[in-house]
Amino acid sequence: MMAKAAPPDDSKTAVDQAIDNAKKIVKEGEIRFEAKDLKAARDKIVASLKNLGGYVGEENETNNGDNNRREYDLKIRVPSKNFDRFLDALSSNADHIDAKNIRVKDVTTEFIDISTQLKNKQLLENRYLELLKRATKTSDLLEIEDKLESIRTDIETTQGQLNYLNSQVAFSSLDITFYNIPTAERADEQFTTKFKNAISEGWGILKTLFFDTIMLWPIIFIGFAGVWVYRSRKKKRGNEKE
Structure with a gap:
């Protein structure tokens, strides 16, 4: 019979590869304001984003034909370290701010949990790879390979969750809406x-x-x-x- 892989040793996990336990913060929010010149406002936002290493992820423009009222909606991402600078510059240039809502979330615990899960699954994968090298029976080989496929699927899923969380921490999100009012x-x-x-x-x-x-x-x-x-x-x- 095929030997069972031993469960991951938490002490070995900590020794083999340390978990990054630095504080992880996610910032996101929305701001809505009036702008007399929509094109000038958009150009300032894009220029400020470029200077601070950010980018526009999505852009929409609407035009209400009944009253000729135009509106822009920009979904932007900016490096978290520059988020406050960008928001201050944006607020100071707005003609009139209707609403501003900023949310700050601490995801340190979630980050550590996912990182720990990933490393334990990687350790388990390594143990099954060692078993695969020593296996001689075809049935054992098939069983180990089947188990490895399942573990690797879990690793890919967990790695995807960690990558997404890292992306949310590294870049803050802001939904910017600005409009003009006809005379x-x-x-x-x-x-x-x-x-x-x-x-x-x-x-x-x-x-x-x-x-x-x-x-x-x-x-x-x-x-x-x-x-x-x-x-x-x-x-x-x-x-x-x-």
Whole structure:
């Protein structure tokens, strides 16, 4: 019968090849802003990316024919060490930022777990290769080769997971959306904004007057009571004279 391969020895794994346990951080996010000149904004983004070692992974442009409003969507990747520099430059050049959402994730534990799995599978592969060299029976050879094929498939899958994680750590991702507002639409928005602000401010003044009046109710009550008493006495004196 074919000899069974011994399970990987954790101590040997640590000795044979050390696991990289440096802190692994993944950064990603989205930013949306207004730009008066879309072409100039795009050229600045691409130039900044090139200077910092980044690139545009995907680019989309949409044009709303009803109001002639254009919008760009860029999915970019930039080296993680330059992510903050790129984001600061992008934010400072934006005319008006609508939204910015940045997420930071620590994947150190996940990285170490996958690396450990990969190294243990590689050790197991080496043990089966040693068994393959010593095997003499055809049945043993076939069984070992079948097991090796399964192990190698697992190794490829695990290596792919590790490569993807390394890529996420090395390059940060940012989804950039920027748009322009046509002059006519901008004027309508300004009028609508001013109208809403006027209504809001007017309502605020009305509420203030209402609550101020409620606070003064004792004085108002005393005033009304005084007027009523004065008129009652005046009326009584008039009746007595008659």
